[in-house]
Amino acid sequence: MTADRDELHAWVDGRLDGERLRRFEQRLDADPALRAEAQAWRSQTEALKGLARDVLDEPLPERLTAAAQGIAPGRRTANAPGREAAASADAVRRARDPRLWLAAATLAALAWTAGWISHARFAPPGASLARTAPPEFVRDAVAAHVVYAPEVRHPVEVAATQHEHLVQWLSKRLGAPLTVPSLDARGWSLVGGRLLPGADGARAQFMYQDASGARLTLYVADAGGLSGDTAFRFDSDGRIAAFYWIDGRFGYTLSAQTDRATLLALAEEVYRQLTRASPAPA
Template identity: 35%
Template structure:
């Protein structure tokens, strides 16, 4: 798969704003933005933030380092015994500058929850792509569960189980393999009694740290996501958040 065919990620969008993409990838992002209004709006916001930061702090970034912080002067101060007090004064000055700059920049920088988690973005896009497909929403159906389970476990290189979510009012439809930044990912699809579909997105974990159950609303869809040393997961659907949280916990208990 070449650079133009890979799914567009948040990293691509940031690199586009910063002018760091090659021509083929930049063209792919431009096409994506033409067809994705939410992403185009986010890009415009990021550009405005960059411009505001440059206007506020660009001059400071271009100034020479103050002579008092020159390493040769600091070394000389050490030899003459004056280093301790000068270094304390310099540290206090730097701390004050950091506090002022941080206070001034805080309103301009997005909070951690302002942008969708990368895992959630991918899970939501996959859900939107396949959940409404009435012809072939999955690659292997529920009737091929054992084959699907072995196939996904082999491709993700960890043992997965297909959660039975019938106690949560969901019927298993099937699943498919998806590409991800870490290699391969899996999507398992379920449907409730009203015909509303819920997907469970599973990707290999690149971290030993556990992540608690968190939630995010993206493009009119609720997503509950979590992770551990084995997998990173997201449950996505157009359901009340409380119900989706119950589904996510049930899936977590059975998946690995």
């Protein structure tokens, strides 16, 4: 199984060639489920690569070039244009060095983690909804929202017009009956859904849209060892807001680019409908 996953991710990253590539693509042709998972991973990878491409292509700001050269503001002289040009070019080369970008990304990740830890350590007693970093499935849910919510031509794999097929298909892949909440009364109509890969198996994303074209996604994932923690929790990166909770086997994440109060009302409605649809305990 590990070898299979290694092959899959090598294909997604473009690291397969020759005979290995030919054999793996034969497997994709023969296995629709594997093909769907591989294409989902590749689409997500390409979309994430594109998020910052415009920023990377921007020219380096002059003040950063000066800082890299160790030149204080106002100290640039007119009698050494050749030396400044050479130093500036060297600074740009250093700034484009992928090792520096990797270091910056690592520092950003550390800063994000430190922010969560400090929030958990120093937040007032009333701030109980966000004491700890969200589970992995929440991070994956928000990433999937960022990737697929802007899609115009292919936001979902199965449209809402095939509602019965959509529910049966995703229920089968996740190994349990799923319910798709209706949010029409709240102004959000179902667009459809898609199958997504996860570290612990298949996951589902249902997408909704309001009259303005804004998108809302409900992400369903196996909660694993987190099962039993049913409290609502809130997470936001300043742009995408998410409420998440765990009910029985599954973890649910509702994500949208909206305010907390609006999203909470929608999350409560989703939770009510999912609870009503759940079979009564024996």
